[in-house]
Amino acid sequence: MVKISNEVLRRIVFTNLGVKDDDVIVGPKVGEDAAIIRISDKYLAMHTDPITGAIERIGWFAINIVANDIAVRGIRPRWFLLTLLLPTDTNEDGIRKIMTDVNTALMELGGSLVGGHTEYAPGLDRVIASTTAIGVGDRYITTSDAQVGDLILVTKYVAMEGTAILASDFTNELIRRGVPKDVLDRAKDLIWNLSVVKEALELADVANAMHDPTEGGLLQGLLEIAEASGVRLRINVDGIPILPETRYLFNTLGLDPLKSLSSGMLVATIPRSVVNAVDYKLRRLGINYSIIGEVVKGEPGVDLVKDGEVLGNVSGFIEDEVMKLWHEKY
Incomplete structure (x- = not known):
C-alpha cells in the first residue's frame, strides 16, 4: 500500500464526507489516528486500516496496527472487525495460520473479534487484511494538541x-x-x-x-x-x-x-x-x-x-x- 498524498486527501477525499454530524468530535484529518464520536457522556474511538505490505504474520499485523491507533487516543481497543481477501489458491492451513496469529494478538490485548468478512478474491496474488478497531473511553487525546514548550x-x-x-x-x-x-x-x-x-x-x-x-x-x-x-x-x-x-x-x-x-x-x-x-x-x-x-x-x-x-x-x-x-x- 502506498498512501495518496495529503493534498489529494484534502482536495478530493475530505470534501466528500456526507452530512455534518455534531457528535463527530474528530473526523477525517491528516495526522489524526482515529475518529472520535460522542456517545452520551462517553467517547467512541474507531479506526480502520488495511495490511497490504507484509506477507509473514499478516494476522498479527492486522490486529496490532489498528489497536495502536485506538490506544494513542488514550482509549483501550476492545472490539475488532476483520476482512480477509484471499487468493483463490489459499488453503485451510493458510487461513488457520492467519487466524492463529489474529487470536494470539487479541488474547494479548484483551480484545474480541466481533465480526468481519472472509472471501476468495480472483486476481489477488497475496492476502489483504483490513481491520477496524473500536474502543470507548471517558476522555481522549488527539494528534493536534502539541503545545509550544513540550x-x-x-x-x-x-x-x-x-x-x-x-x-x-x-x-x-x-x-x-x-x-x-x-x-x-x-x-x-x-x-x-x-x-x-x-x-x-x-x-x-x-x-x-x-x-x-x-x-x-x-x-x-x-x-x-x-x-x-x-x-x-x-x-x-x-x-x-x-x-x-x-x-x-x-x-x-x-x-x-x-x-x-x-x-x-x-x-x-x-x-x-x-x-x-x-x-x-x-x-x-x-x-x-x-x-x-x-x-x-x-x-x-x-x-x-x-x-x-x-x-x-x-x-x-x-x-x-x-x-x-x-x-x-x-
Missing part, C-alpha cells in the same frame, strides 16, 4: 516494523548481500514489539498529544503532529534510538530508517513538568524511551538538528522507503 518523546526504536518486514520478505536478497542469519532472525523477531498499547494507555493522563508513526516513518509522523497542531518540531537526530539490526539492514539496502514503517514506536509530546512521572511510568512497564526534541513556535514543519545546528528541514509528504521497495518486488 518535549518530544519516543518509545522503543525507529523502523522496527520496517526492519521486521525487510527481514521476513526480503530474506534471500539480504542473505545474497551478506547479512548473517542471526541478524535476520533478530530482525524478524521485532514483529513482537509492534504494539504501543501499554505505553499509550499509561501516558494518556500526562501527554498533550500522541501519535503512531506508520507509513512514512518517524519523519512523517512528526510532520503530522506539527501540521495538525500548527507548531514546529525541533529534532535532535543523534537522539533518535535505532537498533543495530535496523541500521545494518537499511544500510545494506540503501534505505532511510527515518522514512520507513515505524509501528511500535510511540511519539508523544509532554509538558516538561511531567518528565519524572513519565520516567516512572515507562520504567515500571520496562519500556525504553528517548527525548528527541521539543515543540517550538514557527511554521508547521520539522527541523533536524545536530550539535545545535540545523541540518535541514522536513515538509510535504514522505513516501515510505520500505513500502516503495516492497511494491517494486511484489
Whole structure:
C-alpha cells in the first residue's frame, strides 16, 4: 500500500464526507489516528486500516496496527472487525495460520473479534487484511494538541516494523548481500514489539498529544503532529534510538530508517513538568524511551538538528522507503 498524498486527501477525499454530524468530535484529518464520536457522556474511538505490505504474520499485523491507533487516543481497543481477501489458491492451513496469529494478538490485548468478512478474491496474488478497531473511553487525546514548550518523546526504536518486514520478505536478497542469519532472525523477531498499547494507555493522563508513526516513518509522523497542531518540531537526530539490526539492514539496502514503517514506536509530546512521572511510568512497564526534541513556535514543519545546528528541514509528504521497495518486488 502506498498512501495518496495529503493534498489529494484534502482536495478530493475530505470534501466528500456526507452530512455534518455534531457528535463527530474528530473526523477525517491528516495526522489524526482515529475518529472520535460522542456517545452520551462517553467517547467512541474507531479506526480502520488495511495490511497490504507484509506477507509473514499478516494476522498479527492486522490486529496490532489498528489497536495502536485506538490506544494513542488514550482509549483501550476492545472490539475488532476483520476482512480477509484471499487468493483463490489459499488453503485451510493458510487461513488457520492467519487466524492463529489474529487470536494470539487479541488474547494479548484483551480484545474480541466481533465480526468481519472472509472471501476468495480472483486476481489477488497475496492476502489483504483490513481491520477496524473500536474502543470507548471517558476522555481522549488527539494528534493536534502539541503545545509550544513540550518535549518530544519516543518509545522503543525507529523502523522496527520496517526492519521486521525487510527481514521476513526480503530474506534471500539480504542473505545474497551478506547479512548473517542471526541478524535476520533478530530482525524478524521485532514483529513482537509492534504494539504501543501499554505505553499509550499509561501516558494518556500526562501527554498533550500522541501519535503512531506508520507509513512514512518517524519523519512523517512528526510532520503530522506539527501540521495538525500548527507548531514546529525541533529534532535532535543523534537522539533518535535505532537498533543495530535496523541500521545494518537499511544500510545494506540503501534505505532511510527515518522514512520507513515505524509501528511500535510511540511519539508523544509532554509538558516538561511531567518528565519524572513519565520516567516512572515507562520504567515500571520496562519500556525504553528517548527525548528527541521539543515543540517550538514557527511554521508547521520539522527541523533536524545536530550539535545545535540545523541540518535541514522536513515538509510535504514522505513516501515510505520500505513500502516503495516492497511494491517494486511484489
